[in-house]
Amino acid sequence: MSRAEPTAKTATTAKTATTATAAETATTGQAGPTGTAPAATAPGGTGGVGAARTLWTLGLLRSELVTTFRRWRTLALLAVLAAVPVLVGVAVRIETGGGGGPHGGGGGEGPAFIAQITNNGLFLVFTALAATLPVFLPLAVGVVAGDTIAGEASAGTLRYLLVAPAGRTRLLLTKYATVTAFCLAATFVVAVSALVVGALLFPLGDLTTISGTRIGFGEGLARALLIALVVAASLLGLAALGLFVSTLTNSGVAAMATTVGLVITAQILDQIPQLHAIQPYLFPHYWLSFADLMREPVYWDGLVKNLELQALYAAVFGSAAWARFTTKDITA
Amino acid sequence: MAPYESDDSRSAEEAEERHSARRKAARYVVPVAVVGVAAATIGLVPALADSGDPDLPKITAQQLVQKIAESDVQQLSGTVKITTDLGLPDLGGLESGLASGAAGNGSGSSADPSAKLTELASGTHTLRVAADGPDRQKVSLIESAAEYSLIHDGKDVWGYDSKSDEVYHGTADQDGKAGKDGKGGEKGRAEVPATPRDFAEEALKAADDTTSVTVDGTAQVAGRDAYKLVVKPKHASGTTVGVISIAVDAETGMPLKFTLTPASGGAAVVDVGFTQVGFAKPAASTFDFTPPKGAKITEDKDAAAREHASAAPHEGVAPGVGLLGGGDGAKVVGKGWNSIATFDTGEKGGVPSSTGKGDMGGFLGSLGDQVSGGFGKGTVFSTRLINALITDDGKVYVGAVTKDALVKAADAGK
Numbered sequence: 001m002s003r004a005e006p007t008a009k010t011a012t013t014a015k016t017a018t019t020a021t022a023a024e025t026a027t028t029g030q031a032g033p034t035g036t037a038p039a040a041t042a043p044g045g046t047g048g049v050g051a052a053r054t055l056w057t058l059g060l061l062r063s064e065l066v067t068t069f070r071r072w073r074t075l076a077l078l079a080v081l082a083a084v085p086v087l088v089g090v091a092v093r094i095e096t097g098g099g100g101g102p103h104g105g106g107g108g109e110g111p112a113f114i115a116q117i118t119n120n121g122l123f124l125v126f127t128a129l130a131a132t133l134p135v136f137l138p139l140a141v142g143v144v145a146g147d148t149i150a151g152e153a154s155a156g157t158l159r160y161l162l163v164a165p166a167g168r169t170r171l172l173l174t175k176y177a178t179v180t181a182f183c184l185a186a187t188f189v190v191a192v193s194a195l196v197v198g199a200l201l202f203p204l205g206d207l208t209t210i211s212g213t214r215i216g217f218g219e220g221l222a223r224a225l226l227i228a229l230v231v232a233a234s235l236l237g238l239a240a241l242g243l244f245v246s247t248l249t250n251s252g253v254a255a256m257a258t259t260v261g262l263v264i265t266a267q268i269l270d271q272i273p274q275l276h277a278i279q280p281y282l283f284p285h286y287w288l289s290f291a292d293l294m295r296e297p298v299y300w301d302g303l304v305k306n307l308e309l310q311a312l313y314a315a316v317f318g319s320a321a322w323a324r325f326t327t328k329d330i331t332a
Numbered sequence: 333m334a335p336y337e338s339d340d341s342r343s344a345e346e347a348e349e350r351h352s353a354r355r356k357a358a359r360y361v362v363p364v365a366v367v368g369v370a371a372a373t374i375g376l377v378p379a380l381a382d383s384g385d386p387d388l389p390k391i392t393a394q395q396l397v398q399k400i401a402e403s404d405v406q407q408l409s410g411t412v413k414i415t416t417d418l419g420l421p422d423l424g425g426l427e428s429g430l431a432s433g434a435a436g437n438g439s440g441s442s443a444d445p446s447a448k449l450t451e452l453a454s455g456t457h458t459l460r461v462a463a464d465g466p467d468r469q470k471v472s473l474i475e476s477a478a479e480y481s482l483i484h485d486g487k488d489v490w491g492y493d494s495k496s497d498e499v500y501h502g503t504a505d506q507d508g509k510a511g512k513d514g515k516g517g518e519k520g521r522a523e524v525p526a527t528p529r530d531f532a533e534e535a536l537k538a539a540d541d542t543t544s545v546t547v548d549g550t551a552q553v554a555g556r557d558a559y560k561l562v563v564k565p566k567h568a569s570g571t572t573v574g575v576i577s578i579a580v581d582a583e584t585g586m587p588l589k590f591t592l593t594p595a596s597g598g599a600a601v602v603d604v605g606f607t608q609v610g611f612a613k614p615a616a617s618t619f620d621f622t623p624p625k626g627a628k629i630t631e632d633k634d635a636a637a638r639e640h641a642s643a644a645p646h647e648g649v650a651p652g653v654g655l656l657g658g659g660d661g662a663k664v665v666g667k668g669w670n671s672i673a674t675f676d677t678g679e680k681g682g683v684p685s686s687t688g689k690g691d692m693g694g695f696l697g698s699l700g701d702q703v704s705g706g707f708g709k710g711t712v713f714s715t716r717l718i719n720a721l722i723t724d725d726g727k728v729y730v731g732a733v734t735k736d737a738l739v740k741a742a743d744a745g746k
Binding site for chain 1: 355356359360362363366367370411460472474476477478479481483490492494495496497617618620621622624625626627
């Protein structure tokens with residue numbers, strides 16, 4: 001496995017776990033997840049360390065991003081996500097192609113907003129996000145997040161990454177930033193693909209909010225952008241969960257499977273009426289609240305709860321991942 | 333010396349290991365602390381936000397009732413949470429199926445207000461209301477990723493169901509006629525008794541000498557200071573109504589919260605309250621409605637049929653008392669809280685008791701209890717608030733009274 005991390009690789013190809021331990025000792029001396037280590041503990045030198053570190057972190061982030069988004073697996077995931085709106089759009093188009101009654105099956109079936117697509121292609125963006133949010137998006141994020149640490153460990157590249165002076169906390173933060181970037185990218189792939197398909201197959205124009213009021217196309221686009229951001233943010237809790245799971249094992253496949261399994265479990269628990277007491281604390285519980293942005297005036301309650309819950313999950317599992325990763329024996 | 337040296341280094345190593353193990357364990361304190369802080373926040377913030385009952389000048393019950401009557405809030409917008417627990421059998425999807433069937437409306441538009449109304453009869457729902465004078469109102473039922481809006485703008489009444497993208501259109505004149513309880517004309521949304529005010533008006537209509545009305549301190553509702561008005565049936569053993577509590581806004585006199593607890597105790601049957609309310613003029617665009625292109629529009633052609641259909645769910649949703657007397661050709665037996673509405677379906681033996689006419693009959697019969705008395709035989713359908721007795725010779729007795737009271741009324745009516 002050739003990692004795109006020249007600094008770490010060229011410097012210490014021959015070094016072994018002992019070097020990793022040295023890096024770890026340097027890290028454990030740090031104050032916290034913010035990674036503000038005193039300059040003296042850095043083995044890299046004394047002068048201009050801060051700037052060098054920032055540069056190095058940015059370099060690490062860039063190389064992580066490049067590595068992640070160049071993987072065939074990632075590209076395949078994004079391709080699948082881009083295909084969903086095409087599928088939905090074409091299906092709706094065929095179903096209503098003759099210009100006949102668009103509401104053959106009666107209302108209430110299928111993903112949210114599907115009834116409005118024929119009138120305004122912009123609604124395909126919302127429908128596509130509503131359709132992918134329960135399954136496809138978490139699946140993709142689970143795969144990428146689960147792979148972060150465990151994937152490196154199973155490929156045997158983790159210790160090389162750790163030899164570099166930034167240490168484990170910074171690596172973990174970089175990994176989380178990469179997963180966050182993937183959440184955004186995945187959501188926008190769905191949204192943009194849906195917008196293109198919607199524009200090609202259906203008319204665009206002023207749209208009716210679900211409250212029955214009308215807004216202009218420009219505002220509709222702005223809301224679509226906001227919704228895409230909210231959907232991406234909805235995945236951050238899961239991303240932290242995946243990161244934590246990833247620090248628990250050295251098998252990338254096991255971490256991905258566990259993360260995706262947790263998504264499915266949480267969604268099943270969210271459906272069982274007897275468990276209503278715990279449901280507000282399950283991370284997928286408020287996922288569909290993004291639709292509240294299409295109300296007029298916007299109904300913020302669910303949206304705020306969703307973002308709070310995601311922040312809580314990110315804080316809990318992010319710090320748990322940090323606790324685990326910074327104290328873990330790295331053997332691979 | 334060498335063995336000793338190695339011993340030394342080993343013990344030092346062990347000490348270091350123990351130290352590092354402790355340090356490792358200490359890191360897990362961070363996530364645990366985050367969970368703890370979050371739990372404390374969830375537990376404490378509502379308690380802290382509850383700043384206690386506000387201090388308001390004393391007021392008598394009469395003055396308060398007067399205040400409600402004089403309340404003239406023309407412009408408001410807010411969020412209403414409505415929880416109903418009538419103790420109806422949980423029919424799930426069947427319930428709405430029956431309702432749309434009962435609507436007798438071949439097209440069965442999901443945007444028809446009467447079809448939507450039955451949804452309010454059970455569970456918790458969030459509504460948004462907005463009003464600007466007598467001509468413009470809007471009620472929206474918030475659903476998951478969808479919304480049902482009923483908009484009254486001048487002479488038009490629009491119902492829009494975003495889930496199915498269906499539109500219902502009626503005119504306010506017809507709607508005014510449909511509002512049998514007199515609210516229709518002035519409010520244009522008689523079919524949806526949604527706000528605490530609608531419920532409070534019904535409850536206070538029934539207030540007479542059989543009722544005790546008292547002021548029970550103050551409360552904070554939706555961030556506003558309010559008086560608590562308690563309405564209780566006096567020496568009325570026959571009624572199922574326990575206590576009605578109404579929170580009245582101290583400033584405007586508008587009811588902000590309505591809670592009806594049944595005599596049998598337990599959770600409130602109806603609990604309607606504002607969670608957020610403002611008395612500023614809502615944006616004009618709130619009441620503008622243009623049917624979206626391509627949406628299916630159902631015109632309200634058959635107002636009479638709809639009126640008939642909407643009466644049934646109406647009785648179920650309203651607290652019962654004031655509305656029960658309003659049925660077509662219905663007679664009211666008894667008075668005050670013990671009043672029972674009675675009417676003749678004219679359908680001899682057409683009511684499902686043990687004989688069960690067809691599947692539907694058997695199904696309905698299984699939901700009720702068989703009773704017999706001086707009047708003959710019949711079936712009692714009971715909820716936590718409203719009971720109905722349907723005799724085998726086609727008479728119906730309905731009221732917010734106990735089963736025994738119904739049987740007694742039926743005996744007397746014989």
